[in-house]
Amino acid sequence: MQNKPQTPTTKSFAIDPFLVLRKVYDTVEQLTGPAIEKLITTERFARLNGKVMEAILRTQRATRENVSTTLHLLNFPAREDIVRLGELVLQLEEKIDKLGDRIEALEQRSGKPTGG
Amino acid sequence: METEGLLGRISSALEKVAHYSPLNQGLSLLEHWLDLVNTVQGSRDAAVGPTPKQVVWRKNKARLYRYERTTPATRKTPVLCIMPLINRAYILDLRPGASFVSYLLSQGHEVYLLDWGDWNDEDRSLNIDVLLEQYVARAVRVVAKQAGGPLTLLGYCIGGAVATCFTALHEEGLIKNLVLLTTPIDFTDAGPFGVWTRPEVFPLELLTSVFPAVPGAYPDVGSKLLQPLPAGAGQFVRLEEKLRDPRFDVYGWQAMFRWVNEGVAFPSGCYRQWIGDFYQHNRLVRGQLVMNGRKVLLSNIRCPLLNVVATNDIIAPRPTTSTILGQVSSTDKAELVVKGGHVGIVVGKAAATDLWPKVGEWLAARDA
Numbered sequence: 001m002q003n004k005p006q007t008p009t010t011k012s013f014a015i016d017p018f019l020v021l022r023k024v025y026d027t028v029e030q031l032t033g034p035a036i037e038k039l040i041t042t043e044r045f046a047r048l049n050g051k052v053m054e055a056i057l058r059t060q061r062a063t064r065e066n067v068s069t070t071l072h073l074l075n076f077p078a079r080e081d082i083v084r085l086g087e088l089v090l091q092l093e094e095k096i097d098k099l100g101d102r103i104e105a106l107e108q109r110s111g112k113p114t115g116g
Numbered sequence: 117m118e119t120e121g122l123l124g125r126i127s128s129a130l131e132k133v134a135h136y137s138p139l140n141q142g143l144s145l146l147e148h149w150l151d152l153v154n155t156v157q158g159s160r161d162a163a164v165g166p167t168p169k170q171v172v173w174r175k176n177k178a179r180l181y182r183y184e185r186t187t188p189a190t191r192k193t194p195v196l197c198i199m200p201l202i203n204r205a206y207i208l209d210l211r212p213g214a215s216f217v218s219y220l221l222s223q224g225h226e227v228y229l230l231d232w233g234d235w236n237d238e239d240r241s242l243n244i245d246v247l248l249e250q251y252v253a254r255a256v257r258v259v260a261k262q263a264g265g266p267l268t269l270l271g272y273c274i275g276g277a278v279a280t281c282f283t284a285l286h287e288e289g290l291i292k293n294l295v296l297l298t299t300p301i302d303f304t305d306a307g308p309f310g311v312w313t314r315p316e317v318f319p320l321e322l323l324t325s326v327f328p329a330v331p332g333a334y335p336d337v338g339s340k341l342l343q344p345l346p347a348g349a350g351q352f353v354r355l356e357e358k359l360r361d362p363r364f365d366v367y368g369w370q371a372m373f374r375w376v377n378e379g380v381a382f383p384s385g386c387y388r389q390w391i392g393d394f395y396q397h398n399r400l401v402r403g404q405l406v407m408n409g410r411k412v413l414l415s416n417i418r419c420p421l422l423n424v425v426a427t428n429d430i431i432a433p434r435p436t437t438s439t440i441l442g443q444v445s446s447t448d449k450a451e452l453v454v455k456g457g458h459v460g461i462v463v464g465k466a467a468a469t470d471l472w473p474k475v476g477e478w479l480a481a482r483d484a
Contacts, residue, residue, distance in 0.1 A: 054319045
């Protein structure tokens, strides 16, 4: 049962559970790999995958809504409120960027930098 | 005297135990197991993105980086890399010896990279239209201004689709060359992802309404489902095997493992458009994609195009990546078929000897 090293410096063990695990894995992969590859491209798998996702998502939505309601009852801002604040900041940033674009266009038209 | 004798006997017994072969074996196995655990857990801190860079433009979470050169650029045309929306940008500059960015610098180019950053819930209204108009257009202008001329747009995966749409919509001459790396364009036969995302089975509306930014874990689980065993338990079984070899590049494995497992959230607006318009309705190839009020026509692309496809790409299979050559109006166009997978061709062992020099050569010939 001595595991012979692949190279003189390769690590080896007299009793090697990792080697056993590797052999089990390789066998399972060899046996199931092609079948799994076929299975995942079937309509049935896609439908099942969709249903699993739907179940997870509906649970997550219920959890989010419950947390949000609880926070609002306690007069705390919920995630949604902070997100809306973040969106306003982003809109403001875009307005500043648009002003920057206009200044740049004016600079190009006049041929000289207007500052900044 | 008696105590000394007893201590001597204990010491001698302990010495025997210490040299007891099964115990040593057990300790060696435990050490090997701990090496495995530490390699996996240590990947969170793996050093990535070694090439020095500067931020030259920023918006929201996005950053436009310019990589530092130690010598003046010898090429006229800078390269702007547009990265995928669901992965970290450091894949093109993973580590020393596995950095496409570093290779392009060595070829005399100025290299820029548009890193989308970490999207969050407040970015939910961002769609690809907005990315093109507010991010890519500005980044292109910044690079063109700094370089004093047109540039090469290099897009990777979804970033390639974004670069393609941008080039199709902007014919004002800022884009000199377009290079696409494993970029899905035609979704007629999109492999397992195409089957899973069909409108009848995929809860797209629910997903994007629950998550303002779709967590990186969702697309990641999808990628892992493509090869559940090798991408699951298999990677650790192989790692254990490799760890026995003292020549094994542990840091390289850790950097790659970190990248694979460090997905970024996808703004729900972009996600809805990517799955709906691209995967489900294939609007780009059908000439039905409208962005910012304009039709995105691939036939509007007239610049030189290099389309890099991978032979074993399960993320973007060949039918999705090869179509573009027949759709564009470019007279100077080529397909480069590279042996390997979606990511392997860019940073794998063969990248430095196969992909990079070929892309470098193509760019050099179009630098004048």
